[in-house]
Amino acid sequence: MLKIESIKKSFNGLDVLKSIDLEVDKGDVIAILGPSGSGKTTLLRCINFLESADGGTMTFDEDTYDLGHVSKKEIAAIRKKTAFVFQNYNLFRNKTALENVTEGLIIGRKMPRDKAEEIGMKMLEKVGMADRRDYYPHQLSGGQQQRVAIARALAPNPEIIYFDEPTSALDPELIGEVLTVIRNLANEGMTMLIVTHEINFAKNVASKVLFMENGYVLESGDAKTFFENPKEERTKEFLRNVTREE
Amino acid sequence: MSDRLVGILIDSLPKIIIPGIKVTIPLTALSFTFALIIATVMAMVQYADIRGLKQFARFYIWIFRGTPLLVQLFVIFYGLPSLGVMIDPFPAAVLVFSLNEGAYASETMRAALESVPKGQIEAGYCTGLSYLQIMRRIVLPQALKTAFPPLSNSLISMVKDTSLAANITVAEMFMATQRVVARTYEPLALYIEVGLIYLVICTVLTRVQSWGEKKIGSYENV
Ligand SMILES: Nc1ncnc2c1ncn2[C@@H]1O[C@H](COP(=O)(O)OP(=O)(O)OP(=O)(O)O)[C@@H](O)[C@H]1O
Numbered sequence: 001m002l003k004i005e006s007i008k009k010s011f012n013g014l015d016v017l018k019s020i021d022l023e024v025d026k027g028d029v030i031a032i033l034g035p036s037g038s039g040k041t042t043l044l045r046c047i048n049f050l051e052s053a054d055g056g057t058m059t060f061d062e063d064t065y066d067l068g069h070v071s072k073k074e075i076a077a078i079r080k081k082t083a084f085v086f087q088n089y090n091l092f093r094n095k096t097a098l099e100n101v102t103e104g105l106i107i108g109r110k111m112p113r114d115k116a117e118e119i120g121m122k123m124l125e126k127v128g129m130a131d132r133r134d135y136y137p138h139q140l141s142g143g144q145q146q147r148v149a150i151a152r153a154l155a156p157n158p159e160i161i162y163f164d165e166p167t168s169a170l171d172p173e174l175i176g177e178v179l180t181v182i183r184n185l186a187n188e189g190m191t192m193l194i195v196t197h198e199i200n201f202a203k204n205v206a207s208k209v210l211f212m213e214n215g216y217v218l219e220s221g222d223a224k225t226f227f228e229n230p231k232e233e234r235t236k237e238f239l240r241n242v243t244r245e246e
Numbered sequence: 247m248s249d250r251l252v253g254i255l256i257d258s259l260p261k262i263i264i265p266g267i268k269v270t271i272p273l274t275a276l277s278f279t280f281a282l283i284i285a286t287v288m289a290m291v292q293y294a295d296i297r298g299l300k301q302f303a304r305f306y307i308w309i310f311r312g313t314p315l316l317v318q319l320f321v322i323f324y325g326l327p328s329l330g331v332m333i334d335p336f337p338a339a340v341l342v343f344s345l346n347e348g349a350y351a352s353e354t355m356r357a358a359l360e361s362v363p364k365g366q367i368e369a370g371y372c373t374g375l376s377y378l379q380i381m382r383r384i385v386l387p388q389a390l391k392t393a394f395p396p397l398s399n400s401l402i403s404m405v406k407d408t409s410l411a412a413n414i415t416v417a418e419m420f421m422a423t424q425r426v427v428a429r430t431y432e433p434l435a436l437y438i439e440v441g442l443i444y445l446v447i448c449t450v451l452t453r454v455q456s457w458g459e460k461k462i463g464s465y466e467n468v
């Protein structure tokens with residue numbers, strides 16, 4: 001469904017992504033793991049064009065794009081099939097929970113308001129936020145904001161959702177409610193790419209793992225194999241360290 | 247207070263208030279409206295980093311913030327005629343007040359636009375909105391909320407600053423007061439009287455401001 005080949009990105013001479021390949025099939029839940037600064041966020045931002053990559057190709061469904069030279073039109077077309085969930089939620093501060101979910105439908109996709117609101121309410125119900133439809137972001141807890149953000153991501157029925165550390169800005173007691181929502185999506189077969197430091201969550205939910213270090217993919221593949229039988233020495237060390245922390 | 251003084255104060259009241267309603271308030275309202283339009287455009291071209299226009303905006307703001315309002319009034323009203331450009335007092339005053347306030351308000355608006363976090367814009371893109379849709383639906387409303395209190399302050403300042411237009415023969419409230427003083431020789435009482443009228447107008451505007459702040463959105467920019 002989505003294939004990225006040799007994507008590269010540097011920030012003023014610092015090579016952050018050094019030729020990364022990535023393949024996503026429909027229904028995959030891929031956990032992107034790796035130490036801080038390894039380029040995980042940059043990878044997600046580049047494949048959703050929040051950052052422009054220096055080179056590489058992307059094949060989305062049938063279409064192939066040169067990541068070094070994508071037009072605004074192509075970007076808009078690709079974004080229509082994707083959604084992004086940010087670490088710090090980024091809900092529109094001047095919109096209620098429901099408006100946050102319907103904005104992209106009504107304004108971006110020109111959907112009639114009543115139809116958009118019907119979808120919006122369905123998505124809010126899905127994340128358990130229907131009773132807060134008229135609340136503004138500042139009236140919601142971090143976990144609630146993130147759940148609304150997930151509803152916003154779901155609303156246009158994307159083919160894939162990218163998550164950048166969806167729980168790392170949350171107080172520990174609020175992490176569970178967000179992870180539960182994501183786990184439910186995985187069970188429904190939603191295709192997701194999730195950068196996370198929650199190793200147990202990755203173990204339970206991910207079907208594949210991509211382990212990054214220093215702008216490279218050090219090890220990738222089936223999640224079960226990755227956690228039970230890692231090949232690389234560095235991966236073993238990483239897993240030892242993170243499990244010791246917990 | 248002597249009966250004569252009370253009589254003067256009462257007689258002068260309509261003579262001061264009518265120019266207030268006919269000149270001071272329209273002068274302020276027109277100038278402030280134009281200033282807001284100028285400011286929004288100037289702030290947007292800087293925010294969107296439109297080459298050429300951005301430099302023009304910086305230059306304009308530099309000139310109008312860096313020179314006294316009174317000097318600007320004199321240049322336009324007394325200076326331009328020597329180049330053959332004659333502007334009537336009232337439009338000349340509107341022009342200068344609009345441009346002067348526009349320069350200050352541009353900076354207020356620009357700061358307000360820049361205070362909207364980049365994440366709001368990124369979320370807009372990821373939600374399938376275009377740049378213009380993001381500006382109109384997300385960034386501008388949030389910026390206006392931030393800019394509302396300082397802009398209200400500027401409006402209140404402008405009401406008082408319009409008294410400077412008396413210097414270019416605009417028959418606004420202050421000039422009307424000067425005329426009464428010239429006939430009656432009661433400067434203390436009359437200037438206090440006009441001062442109180444300005445105070446009443448500004449008090450009303452302050453009330454409108456607090457009402458507006460509540461009205462402009464029950465959300466918070468946090
Ligand atoms: N906009 C930027 N300008 C310059 N350097 C950047 C920028 N964004 C990221 N970097 C650098 O790129 C490297 C990778 O950053 P990135 O945020 O992708 O890491 P990460 O794997 O997401 O880390 P973390 O787990 O801490 O979120 C870091 O060295 C970072 O300093």
Ligand SMILES: [Mg+2]
Pocket residue numbers: 040041042165
């Ligand atoms: Mg990151």
